[in-house]
Amino acid sequence: MPRNLARTLRFPTLRTALWLCLATALITATPLVRAQFAGPPPTTTVHDPAALRPPAGAHVAIVEFEDMECPDCANANPLLREAAAKYDIPWVRHDFPLPFHPWSFQAAVNARWFDTKSKKTGDDYRDQVFASQRSIETLDGLRQFTENYARSHNIALPFAIDPQGKFSAEVKADYALGQRIGIEHTPTIWITTANSKGAPFVEVVDRTKLYQLIDQAMADTRSAPVKTTAHK
Numbered sequence: 001m002p003r004n005l006a007r008t009l010r011f012p013t014l015r016t017a018l019w020l021c022l023a024t025a026l027i028t029a030t031p032l033v034r035a036q037f038a039g040p041p042p043t044t045t046v047h048d049p050a051a052l053r054p055p056a057g058a059h060v061a062i063v064e065f066e067d068m069e070c071p072d073c074a075n076a077n078p079l080l081r082e083a084a085a086k087y088d089i090p091w092v093r094h095d096f097p098l099p100f101h102p103w104s105f106q107a108a109v110n111a112r113w114f115d116t117k118s119k120k121t122g123d124d125y126r127d128q129v130f131a132s133q134r135s136i137e138t139l140d141g142l143r144q145f146t147e148n149y150a151r152s153h154n155i156a157l158p159f160a161i162d163p164q165g166k167f168s169a170e171v172k173a174d175y176a177l178g179q180r181i182g183i184e185h186t187p188t189i190w191i192t193t194a195n196s197k198g199a200p201f202v203e204v205v206d207r208t209k210l211y212q213l214i215d216q217a218m219a220d221t222r223s224a225p226v227k228t229t230a231h232k
Contacts, residue, residue, distance in 0.1 A: 042184075042205075043203055043205055044181070044182055044183065044184060044185075044188055044203055045182050046181055046182050046201075047180065047181060047182040048180040048181050048182070049181070049200070049201065051063070051094075051177055051181060052181070052190055052192050052200070052201040053192050053193075053194060053200070053201070054089075054090060054092075054192050054193065054194050055090050055092065058089065058090050058194065059089075059193060059194055059195070059196075059217075059218070059221040059222075060087070060089045060191065060192070060193050060194075060214065060217045060218055060221055061089055061090040061091070061092055061191075061192050062080055062083065062084055062089065062090070062091045062092065062189065062190070062191060062192075062214075063092045063094070063189070063190045063191075063192050063201070064076075064080060064091065064092070064093050064094065064187055064188070064189045064190075065094045065095075065096040065174075065178045065181075065183050065186060065187065065188045065189075066093060066094070066095070066096060066126075066186055066187050067095075067096055067097050067098045067101060067104045067186040067187075068097070068104050068107040068108060068111070068126065068129050068130065068133075069097070069098070069101035069102075069103060069104035069107065069133065069136075070098065070101070070104070070186045070187065071133065072186070072187060073130065073186050073187045074130040074131070074133045076187045076189065076207060077126075077127060077130040077131075078127075079207060079210060080189065080210075081127065083210055083211060083214060086211075087214055087218065089214070093123070093126065094174045094177065094178060095108040095111075095112075095170075095171045095174040095175065096174065096175055096178045096183055096186055096188075097171065097175065098186060102138065102139065103136065103138065103139050103141075103142045105168075105171060106139060106142060107129055107142055108171045108174075109161060109162050109167045109168055109171055110125065110142070110146050110161060111123075111125050111126050111129075112167040112170055112171065113161045113162065113167055114149075114150075114155075117153075117155060121153060121155075125146075125149055128149060129142075129145070132145060188203070189203065189204040189207075189210075190202060190203050190204065191204060191210075191213045191214055191217045192217075193217045193220060193221050194221065195221060196217065196220040196221045197220045197221070198216065198217070198220035202216075202217070
């Protein structure tokens with residue numbers, strides 16, 4: 001062994017010691033939330049199922065927690081859009097921006113600002129961000145993309161999109177909801193039902209079975225009445 005290397009290993013400098021500590025931490029650390037998996041993700045252990053239900057008046061719905069910078073969310077996006085349109089069922093999209101994605105939180109805030117113009121405008125923005133995800137690398141790139149989107153829709157984009165923090169609070173509330181449910185990865189997708197003969201919600205772990213799961217949910221709720229609030 002070279003003398004200098006042996007000396008370094010016996011008597012590491014402060015810089016060397018710090019690098020060794022950092023390397024050990026990176027190797028042994030397990031992230032609490034993951035963007036995607038090499039294979040199908042494990043089934044989510046649901047701690048609070050309160051949000052896993054269709055909107056009022058619907059028998060079946062798709063409920064998704066998404067991160068707009070997550071590559072697998074971009075892969076899932078067109079499939080979920082097509083399924084919601086094919087079955088004419090609601091697609092409930094919750095924000096779950098992962099902390100290690102530098103622009104995902106701001107993208108979610110932007111989408112909520114566009115929602116105030118119309119829900120379609122906000123959802124189209126989300127869809128176009130996913131479609132253009134690879135070309136958006138920084139917050140400045142996201143701002144340029146957002147300005148172009150607003151211009152193409154004849155919308156005046158303000159310099160400060162969320163000066164009062166209203167939309168940021170809504171995104172944080174969605175993230176907190178996901179944490180209460182037990183979200184560990186994005187996208188996390190469920191087929192939810194109301195007054196079903198079967199399971200009230202089923203996670204879509206294998207997306208090749210998405211239509212099969214929706215078919216089953218539709219069959220399980222076909223004769224089920226939808227509860228509505230009586231008006232006095």
